Amino acid sequence: MLSKPRQIDEYILLTLSGATAVALTPFAIYRIWTHEWNVAILDSAAVLLAAVLWTHVWRTGQTLWAGRILASLCLIVAIITLLLRGAEQILWVYPALTATFFLIPPRIAAVMATILLAVATIILWPELTQVKAAEFLVSSIATMMFSFAFADRMRDQHKRLELLANQDALTGAGNRHAMEKKLLDVMAFQRRNQDTPASLIILDLDRFKTINDTHGHGVGDAVLIELVKTISGRIRSTDTVFRFGGEEFVVIAENTSLPDASVLAEELCCAVRNNPYLREYHVTVSIGTAQFKPSESAFEWLGRADKAMYRAKESGRDGCFTG
Numbered sequence: 001m002l003s004k005p006r007q008i009d010e011y012i013l014l015t016l017s018g019a020t021a022v023a024l025t026p027f028a029i030y031r032i033w034t035h036e037w038n039v040a041i042l043d044s045a046a047v048l049l050a051a052v053l054w055t056h057v058w059r060t061g062q063t064l065w066a067g068r069i070l071a072s073l074c075l076i077v078a079i080i081t082l083l084l085r086g087a088e089q090i091l092w093v094y095p096a097l098t099a100t101f102f103l104i105p106p107r108i109a110a111v112m113a114t115i116l117l118a119v120a121t122i123i124l125w126p127e128l129t130q131v132k133a134a135e136f137l138v139s140s141i142a143t144m145m146f147s148f149a150f151a152d153r154m155r156d157q158h159k160r161l162e163l164l165a166n167q168d169a170l171t172g173a174g175n176r177h178a179m180e181k182k183l184l185d186v187m188a189f190q191r192r193n194q195d196t197p198a199s200l201i202i203l204d205l206d207r208f209k210t211i212n213d214t215h216g217h218g219v220g221d222a223v224l225i226e227l228v229k230t231i232s233g234r235i236r237s238t239d240t241v242f243r244f245g246g247e248e249f250v251v252i253a254e255n256t257s258l259p260d261a262s263v264l265a266e267e268l269c270c271a272v273r274n275n276p277y278l279r280e281y282h283v284t285v286s287i288g289t290a291q292f293k294p295s296e297s298a299f300e301w302l303g304r305a306d307k308a309m310y311r312a313k314e315s316g317r318d319g320c321f322t323g
């Protein structure tokens with residue numbers, strides 16, 4: 001069932017580090033061939049570092065430091081190239097500027113890009129005519145502004161989309177997609193740190209159909225919203241609540257053993273039963289809990305908690321069982 005998709009940051013980093021390595025390799029070889037050792041060493045070091053970053057991101061999915069290092073590499077290589085070869089290398093400034101905005105937060109990129117532009121202008125000033133210098137400045141500032149606007153919008157929209165894609169629209173709990181991602185993260189962590197337990201709590205509303213049928217779907221929806229508020233108010237900040245299905249919710253409790261999860265489950269049962277709004281509609285929940293075993297899949301872990309929850313239903317509802 002579950003496999004983790006690559007994040008947009010990973011795609012950007014893989015593309016830019018891959019493109020840097022591939023684009024600079026022929027130049028590095030050419031400079032070695034023509035015995036231009038300064039530039040050859042610079043290009044080869046840049047190719048090597050870009051390849052190391054590409055491999056790191058591909059294997060770990062970690063992008064924070066890789067992005068910062070690649071952005072710095074682009075700017076430093078552009079400046080050193082201008083210092084070594086002068087105005088004939090001016091075109092490298094543009095991809096370096098653009099890449100920076102997609103690798104680090106656009107506001108920090110704007111500061112770094114402005115520094116690059118200032119240093120480049122100082123280096124190139126003696127070589128360029130006034131008109132050429134003006135052309136260089138205007139075109140690179142336009143490149144910076146387009147890159148800033150595009151990268152800033154892209155990040156903003158990505159955040160909004162991520163929220164929409166991961167949140168249940170009615171209750172504000174995480175949705176099933178978010179739950180699957182979280183489960184994969186928690187399971188990967190648990191397999192590396194087997195001394196730290198993690199538990200799942202599945203809660204299913206009892207006889208919810210009757211509430212809908214008796215009081216209408218509006219009340220049913222309000223009950224679901226109040227239920228999530230009640231759960232969220234009781235769990236720790238490291239625990240997360242997800243809507244698993246129509247009236248079924250899952251709490252992933254990190255750093256929580258089965259006995260602790262059982263206590264939490266009892267408290268949730270009690271909190272729902274005693275919530276003033278939910279009490280009006282006689283709302284109760286049946287709960288199943290299960291602690292993660294490193295040998296099992298997410299499907300099996302969920303299955304054990306689900307079976308425990310069904311045992312709670314069979315024994316009269318408004319209760320908690322462990323799987």
Ligand SMILES: Nc1nc2c(ncn2[C@@H]2O[C@H](COP(=O)(O)OP(=O)(O)OP(=O)(O)O)[C@@H](O)[C@H]2O)c(=O)[nH]1
Nearest residue numbers: 204205206207208209210212217218220221246247
């Ligand atoms: N108002 C509302 N109802 C929903 C929503 N999603 C699912 N439901 C209802 O939840 C009810 C679930 O009914 P059942 O699966 O029979 O479960 P139940 O009535 O809770 O019975 P038990 O689980 O056996 O205690 C159905 O009537 C669904 O229409 C929702 O988003 N809003």
